[in-house]
Amino acid sequence: MKDWWKAVFPKGREVVKITDANGYPVSISFGEKGTGKPLFLIHGIGGWSYNWRYNIDTLAKHFRVICFDAKGYGFSDKPLYREKNDHQIIEFKRIISALCDRPAIVVAESLGGLISLAVAQDYPELISDLIVINVPIFPEGLPHWGMSLLSQIPLDLLQVVDLGRITTLFAPLVKEVLAIERRSVLFDPTNFTEEDAYWMSYPYIEFPGTLTKAAEDIQIAVKEMQRNQNYQPNLISKIQKNLAIIKCPTLVLWGEQDSWFSYKQGEKLSKLLPGSQLKIIPNCNHDASSGSPDAVNTAVLEFLGVKKLSKFS
Incomplete structure (x- = not known):
């Protein structure tokens, strides 16, 4: 199979070093394409840059993507130590600061969107424009059986599975399970190809630690939801309460058929974000970036003031 990074980005896969939320150096894999104002694409839980495969080329015609x-996740480091509940917020801030020296556009999906809302609150100088897609801002529970399963397995046990390369031994099964999961969040499941199954499962099969880190973030999310429901201090309620302080232009995109989080949550979120715009995407499930890429690309470019959008790529 071809090197996806080399096929998509002029310089292929690059690496930037940051200090993570625990104070340790880690390597973050990234790719960039295009010139002009920086535009970051932020994936959701369990994903990696491949999630944006249908958006990169179109947006790179107008921005430095x-x-x-x-x-x-993906090709980035997977340290063995346990994470702080806000680690992704801190690390996203440091990645932006390391890769550009001006406020950036941020397009973020699912959990990436929740993290981006927090970054916009805590570090407003970093984000000029914000587009969030299908954000778990008002979660009532885990939306998927696979997440529920991973939330209950001890991380030490998952780490044994990861480091013992058990996922490699059962690679066909891992690929099939992930394919079933990804197809379940597409409006048209037939759009998910064998190549998609290969690349979406690749980090879980080839890079020990991927499964453990995904499960750890799920378990962090469960604890935050439990604290929220028990009216204890938590990140979710903090982000909810501080939505009004976000001043950058914001677009809320939501799939009308999102099976994980109802578009009604998008309507609620938009009302709480001063001056934000809301667009509901028809014929679109939770995985909007790959399931409805033309609609997402059009909405993003229109919001950012790019005209004549009849054809992309």
Whole structure:
């Protein structure tokens, strides 16, 4: 199979070193394409830069597009130590600061969107424009059986599975399970190809630690939701309460058929974000970036003031 990074980005896969939320140096994999104002594409939980495969070329015609794999995902480092509940917020801030010296546009999906809302609150100088897609801002529970399963397995046990390369031994099964999961969040499941299955499962099969880090973030999310429901201090309620302080132009995109989080949550979120715009995408499930890429690309470019959008790529 071809090197996806080399096929998509002029310089292929690049690496930037940051200090993570625990104070340790980590390597973050990224790719960039295009010139002009920086535009970051932020994936959701369990994903990596490949999630944006249908958006990169179109957006790179107008902006300097930067895709990175969050720590623990894709081709980035997967340290063995346990994470702080706000680690992704801190690390995203440091990645932006390391890769550009001016306020950036941020396009973020699912959990990436929640993290980006927090960054816009805590570090407003970093983000000029914000587009969030299908954000778990008002979660009532985990939306998927696979997440529920991973939330209950001890991380030490998952680490044994990871480091023992058990996922490699059962590579066909891992690929099939992930394919079933990804197809379940597409409006048209037939759009998910064998190549997609190969690349979406690749980090879980080839890079020990990926499964553990994904499970750890899920378990962090569960604890935050439990604290929120028990009216204890938590990141979710903090982000909710501080939505009104976000001043950058913001677009809320939501799939009308999102099976994880209802578009009604998008309507609620938009009302709480002063001056934000809301666009509901028809015939679109939770995985909007790859399931409805033309609609996402059009909405993003229109919001950012790019005209004549009839054809992309």
